[in-house]
Amino acid sequence: MPRHARCKGRMTLKPLTLAATVLALLAFSQVPAACAQTPEDSPVTLDRVFPELKFERPVALIQSPTADATWYVVEQRGVVWRVEASRGKTDKTVFADIRGRVEDGPNEAGLLGMAFHPNFARNGEVFLSYTTDAPGLTSRIARYRSPDAGTTLDVGGEEVLLELEQPFGNHNGGHIAFGPDGYLYAGFGDGGAGGDPHGNGQDPMTLLGTILRLDIDDGNGESYGIPPDNPFAGKSGGRPEIHAWGLRNPWRFAFDPETGALWAADVGQNQWEEVDVIRRAGNYGWNIREGAHCYRAGDCATDGLIDPVAEYSHRDGCSITGGHVYRGKTVPALDGHYVYGDYCSGRIWAMPAGTPDRPGAPRLILDTDLAISSFAQDREGEVYVIDHDDGAIYRLAMREPS
Template identity: 50%
Template sequence: MTRRPLFAARVLAALAVLSLTGCSSDSPKPPVDPPGPAPAPFGLDERPLNATCLARERPVESTGVTTQRVFPKLGFLQPLLVLQAPADASRVFVVQRGGSVQVFPNDEAAASASTFIDITSRVNSGAGTEAGLLGMAFHPQFATNHEVFLSYTGYGGSTNLRSVISRFKSSDNGATLDPASEEILFTLDQPYPNHNGGNIAFGPDGYLYIGLGDGGSGGDPQNHAQDLNSLFGKFLRLDVNGGKPYAIPSTNPFRNGGGRPEIYAWGLRNPWRWSFDRATGELWAGDVGQGVIEEVDRIVLGGNYGWRIKEGDQCYNPIPCSGAGLINPVVQYTHSEGIAITGGYVYRGKAIPSLVGHFIYADYGSGRIWAVTNDPTTGAAKPLLLASTTFNISSFGELVDGEVLVVDFQSHLYKLVPTGAQQPSTFPQKLSETGCVDPADPTKPAPGLIPYDVNSPLWSDGAAKERYLALPDGKQIHVGDDGHWELPIGTVLMKTFSLGERRVETRLLMRHPDGSWGGYSYEWDDAQTDATLLPANKSRQVGDQPWYYPSRAECVRCHTSAAGFSLGLETAQLNRDLTYESTQRISNQLATFDHIGLFETPLSSTVEAQARYPAPTGSDSLEPRARAYLHANCSFCHRPNSTGQGPADFRFSTPLAQVGVCNAAPQEGDLGIANARLLAPGEPARSLLSVRMHSLGASRMPPLGTRAEDSAGASVVDAWISSLSTCP
């Protein structure tokens, strides 16, 4: 292992500076100011020992429930559903968004899965859409008739997205499905690429139920969900045994007129995962909200669930509105807890007796899992938090024995399990107790922390930031081919925010011993002597400026798994000089990190040859500065497989032609702007990318953690948009 080329370049540069400034003369020297930090090859001479600032176990959630990885030797490609065939516990099936269903033995030692069916060539699962192979339902008599129903988006229509519900049969006694056996029940052309719904299931009455979204865009612009002559925004019920391709059940509310006969219930925005209680037959659903409220609904025959008149229990369009005839949610939550609900199952297993009879649901963005429970005093339903995870929960699955699996869209399967006896939480309640600061003076970092800074920072309402990295001794950073850094288990990142001379908040981002990440906010006291751990989000006034402390759920909305959780820790962001206070030197951070052995693999070239993001308000050319700003402020959500809505991929490395915004029509509403585009070349006022940056309301982007406009950053992006004459 050698670092001589990089070391030599730095030493020669330093010698050159000395040779130019080291001339000897007997003439009087003018007075000089005290010397400041000196340029040097390296900011630190050696890696500091870190015995105190290490990631703790997650704070104890006294719910008696946690998640446990199952089938650990298996991984899947964008899994959307897991299920078993009726009364057959021997196999497990996983539906993959791209168009295939994988099957494997129900054995923890299972090391491989085989293909049950592959219709990838028929499935349009294009980037930037919510499309794909979305649902699967075994016929209740699968053991004898070997029929399975699939719900997917195929090709066709003006948007080339067509919802398809089809029947398939097995020609090998249920071992696989024959793709050539497809019998299409019905199709529905989608007007927009989002809100496809797509879940299907057989009810206890033997009929096939289908959940469809409102057709997409934002705010249901065509009022599909309330239009009884449209199938969008509805639950449908079909008799797939009584006719070809299906018959209408006799009790469907519009079987004899007044609306489409397939409709069972209406007024839904995008029912994403729902199920029947195997004990009572009740239909429970999660319905994804617009921009404020996510809701759990108990669906009944002929029920109207309010969208777009209401979002949750609040008026949406019109305002004010009448709630007459509308069914409010059983429970709901706001976007301080998550961004997109995933419905689950009423628990009927045996492993967790306290959960029996409770509907389990989760949030795709925050990874939180809840159950609906009843207040024993009032009988009112209320949410009970079961677990906080870092999963993008795309679905749940109910096994034959009633136990519930959790599907992480990123690859893996988990199971809800009891935790056993709960121990008191030892998570530090004061910043001075974390081991990451000097306990005698919490304004100073502990000796084991390494300072760092980034080229293009995330906007935080103008706050000054101090950033530190704490690695476990002996552990190193893996640098990916894309320049992103993977930090080892036990890592802690510490960031302190100050307004003026006042410290307001210190956030710790930890990679816990189980490998997951969690974020924790500490609020500084008025005396500036210590900071206290906050259990939830909080707003307060600091001088003449409002400040928002994010909840732990909101932390993982930005620190996404798709972005690697540790935002900002990447080669191009840290390729810059830093003043190291402990040595009073100025040095490049990459050179210093490499010199003290933080990287698994030493740098192969000089820092000048490494990628570098420009500072958005610096002197580099306009487009790279704007793209660096969007990378830092938008790309953690807006990138493939992350939580952002729409097609945008704002990573700096993505060519503009592939970012997916130039002259693209908006999918989440036009904000009342005529002929709006995500990015309209030469016209910031018609570009929602710009409009959302300037907004301070519900349409603001990024949506979390800021209460003030970044006028400097927005002006850079506006100038770039203005400079564009056409799309590449």
Template identity: 50%
Template sequence: MRFPASLIVTTLFLTACGGSGGVGSSANNSSSQSSDTANQSSASSTDPERSGLDERPVNEHCPAGESPASGGGVALERVYPGLSFNQPVALLQAPLDDSRWFVLEQSGRIIVFDKDPEVTEVDEFADLRDRVDNSAGSGESGLLSMAFHPDYADNGDVFLYYQVSRDTGEPVQDDCCVNQLVRYRVNDQGTALDPDSAEVLLSFPAPYENHFGGHLAFDEAGYLYLSIGDGGSAGDPQDRAQNTANLWGSVIRIDVDGEAPYSIPEDNPFADQAAFLCDSNEQMQDKQASGGDCPELYAWGLRNPWRWSFDRATGDLWLADVGQGEWEEVNRIRRGGNYGWNIREGAHCYNADDCETGGLIDPMAEVPQPEFRSITGGVVYRGEAVPSLRGRYLFGDYITGRFYALTDETGEDGLREIEHLDEQTGLNIASFAQDLAGEVYLVDYNGGLYQVVPSDDNEGEPLPQRLSETGCVDPDDPREPAEGLIPYTVKAPF
């Protein structure tokens, strides 16, 4: 395993094993050791080429502790057990506010509650069931994602992605589906969204009733990203994910602080076509007819990118893409990247023995079906509670409930190895979440919320962060060894 750089020193020390006796020590063993030591000492006094110890050193302060468990040692703990939600699909906090949680229910409600382990009461932040259509036969439509503007505390802006009916008359849920990205503003009291503040930024009908994507989040630069599915059916029959004249099967990036309805970041792949947006189906059709590309596109070639996140330490965008029938995949998204669907599923040719893979980006990892059947993208763990998971990407599966992590190891196929954290969570993992401290939570579609925590029996000891904390050096002068350590140098030259 890799230790902190703070533990690397230029002077080498030999630690006496076993402290004052070690496992299996006895009086007879001690007598035998004393006799051996005496003989060894006598020999060394007459033979300068012999080396040894006159007395076995005692060091009780610098033992080798148990390493943090690499994958075991992780558990899921039900949190806020006094609450239950109706088909929750997302959990998040507002920027700079660690005191509350927001839960999205697929039907169109947003619930807010205090971050109190004993909480039993909730408030309604929004009720949009009079406009959200969750009637798609696939069960995939509804209120799917929410993102707070980075300056939410000042401007009160909130962005939602959901489906509405094609027929705007009553009843609401009778003619699914039209995808919409909508900006809302919080009311003057800051307690709920103002339903009359809705500003539709994107609106385009779905060709089929599945594969809507979709996840929303802002990056550090303040740009808004949205993942959109390939439009549905099976196999992407119209090859939409490979068509850059529409937004299907993609991740888009826009500037919501620019000119209405939004502007295009200057380094988007097709930013030179920013004068002609793809904010409606008509615009996309015109773009197709003119041979152009949608300036909103950031990456494409995706099937149904349901959940993704930014690594809080590096800014990398990690995204899980739901497979067709063979492979579920994890991708690290790059600007201008083509991730292969429907030429490939994962790293494999789709419906063909051979395919042209030039210009396609391989996934970071893949899981075969039926081991996974509907992957739910997760997060890179940056919390403190489970040291063994730091820097690792966590993800799961909606149908099988399996909970996995990527390792740093690479297999023979060039993809990341996967560690199985929990094969039987018993959950329908709909989403992952992080609190402001970096701790990770899972959203169970059946109504519960769970936190990733260390298990009681297999987490191991946390690594010391400073040399002075190891017990191997003088705490007042870490350049000097602790009592009981034996300085030595390498005798034979390299």
């Protein structure tokens, strides 16, 4: 996707002075971190973390569940790096390398998601979501184990949990995350091409165009079990794995660490990008609607379809990247705001999360030249931004008065 260059060289970012917390262990940049045009009333800027390190097409950043100063960077090509950031020194070592299994081109395929089991400290389980060629493009979720408390991953002991054939090369989704209920959530796009030619978004008999909810601890002899309150559990009319459907390409979702609400970004077709709050049994409208608008006609049936809580047109970007509800202390003005961005334009917005039914209006907080592939959040509630093209990682920081 294209990146803009309209703000090259416009701004210098200053280093952040950190409180004496574990986050002080991160090495912060003391040179300009990113081209970021900050609206005059915005409280936010960006500081680069791990400034001596770069990564190749990173798509995820995850803090270790057992060590605050240890992070994992997921590269689309099929490599996961373990990053140790302590006392001013930052090192990276290979945690996992599955390039031999990953099909990562030419569009949106690759190693797309990673999640630690909630009981990782006890069982050492890690889950990866990636596309493989088997022989056609196929999405796969697999379980692995770390034999040494997160230093390396035993990729030879892969246990495939789920495979989903992809009819086209884009809209693979691929994000995975554990919810506060302990279940594994997984997002998949509508199967690709343009306009959902197979009608997958509105077909709950396929796993395409959905967010799934899986019990990976109690499968009754199967690879995974079905939570009993899934909308189609024990019923006809849909696949029992489905939690919500009607999605085009849910690119990054996250649970609010305070309320548990599930926020997702759904990439649009030609006109609208949208933010959704995902509910059980929710139908989010694709391909009847794109955002809050009829996709193909001036009038369309909307009964049973859930509106996005925010949207923007392609005047402001072309591919939304989902973020997190900010619960940190570094930027108090962002407390309780959902932060998200756009891959093409590099813009970053924040909107008051409020209640899931009544979020506030979004506002632009940063205008950068980053190709934003993902956001991340640490246990302190701070939010990070990942640049897919340059392989750099940034942290939201308080803007110093000019």
